[in-house]
Amino acid sequence: MAALALSLRLWSMLGPTRAVLWSLALTTIVAPYIWGWDFVLLLPLFMDTAARLVHPLARATLFGFLVVCLVLALESIKAPDAGNYVLWWIPYEMMIGMLFSLGLDTRMRAHDLHGMSST
Numbered sequence: 001m002a003a004l005a006l007s008l009r010l011w012s013m014l015g016p017t018r019a020v021l022w023s024l025a026l027t028t029i030v031a032p033y034i035w036g037w038d039f040v041l042l043l044p045l046f047m048d049t050a051a052r053l054v055h056p057l058a059r060a061t062l063f064g065f066l067v068v069c070l071v072l073a074l075e076s077i078k079a080p081d082a083g084n085y086v087l088w089w090i091p092y093e094m095m096i097g098m099l100f101s102l103g104l105d106t107r108m109r110a111h112d113l114h115g116m117s118s119t
Helices: 002-013 016-030 038-052 056-076 090-117
Strands: none
Touching: 002 016, 016 038, 016 090, 038 056, 038 090, 056 090
16 A cells, blocks of 8 residues: 555656656565566666766766676576575665665755855
């Protein structure tokens, strides 16, 4: 229910394009075991986030989360008995990376604007 409420709130705040991206991404958090490669639903939001980030540090942070995610995913599936279940954490890690990068971008832009206005 909370995810539905959050999705409806996002639809009221964001335009349709961005709301669809967030809604797709939220399905991976709400129901991580419905399908095996559900984290691919995060890729449109990930790409949108990367395109919207302005500050280089925020972009580098997002890229760093992606690299860590890929390395850990490759290591997770190396085991001979590994199945899709070993990748359950990917949606959470990607979402944390996107939210952290967006927050960092917002803070850095505010800091840059504040620094420019005080000089």
